[in-house]
Amino acid sequence: MLALFLKFCEYVFPQRVEYRMVHDLEIDDLLFHLLPTTRDNIVSLLPFNEPIVRAVIHEAKFQHNEKAWGLLGEVLVQYLKHHDRDTVLIPIPLSETRRHKRKYNQVAEIAKCAQKLLVHQKLSSDALFRKRDTVPQTTLNRKERLKNVADAFGVRNILQIKNQNVIILDDVATTGATLKAAHMALEAHHPTSITLLSLAR
Numbered sequence: 001m002l003a004l005f006l007k008f009c010e011y012v013f014p015q016r017v018e019y020r021m022v023h024d025l026e027i028d029d030l031l032f033h034l035l036p037t038t039r040d041n042i043v044s045l046l047p048f049n050e051p052i053v054r055a056v057i058h059e060a061k062f063q064h065n066e067k068a069w070g071l072l073g074e075v076l077v078q079y080l081k082h083h084d085r086d087t088v089l090i091p092i093p094l095s096e097t098r099r100h101k102r103k104y105n106q107v108a109e110i111a112k113c114a115q116k117l118l119v120h121q122k123l124s125s126d127a128l129f130r131k132r133d134t135v136p137q138t139t140l141n142r143k144e145r146l147k148n149v150a151d152a153f154g155v156r157n158i159l160q161i162k163n164q165n166v167i168i169l170d171d172v173a174t175t176g177a178t179l180k181a182a183h184m185a186l187e188a189h190h191p192t193s194i195t196l197l198s199l200a201r
Helices: 002-012 017-023 027-031 051-062 066-080 096-102 106-117 142-149 177-187
Strands: 037-039 042-046 087-091 128-130 153-155 165-172 193-200
Touching: 017 051, 017 066, 027 051, 027 066, 042 066, 051 066, 051 106, 051 165, 051 193, 066 106, 066 165, 066 193, 087 106, 106 165, 128 177, 142 177, 153 177, 165 177, 177 193
Parallel strands: 042 193, 087 165, 165 193
Antiparallel strands: 037 042, 128 153
16 A cells, blocks of 8 residues: 555656666766866866766755765765875855755765765865855856856865865866865965866866
């Protein structure tokens, strides 16, 4: 009887296509597409045009999908495990307005999943903050994106950054404007190095 009721519910309230893709996804399916590439000084791990990559990014970003966070965390581990133990991972922050609305920062959640698998990895989720709300980058062209995030980030916990190798992490890079704006905010505080990293591009 319960099985029949569940089938009825699935018929009346069908699951999202991307949810079903992520639900059935194994980590090896995602790692198959792992190919770190560098463009405009940004390292990107996965191709966003692959349907399963797009699905896992969307589920992580918009649907609070913890499996998607974990899968992307494992992808991130494959990159981070080759880095020095002195590296500090800094997720791109959301604005207070967007964080309040969404209730989570998917990039920070993915970084936490990676840290659980790489216990030596340093994570600083509060090193960067948004000084102001910005329009979602997906609605803008390249020139507008650059202007939108110019001087959008501030830095706190400066001692976590100075003389450290820093990786700034975002989920998707298109023009790279967000990562570059974060880079400008951090470089004034004299880290040893800064790597710009996106999970997909």
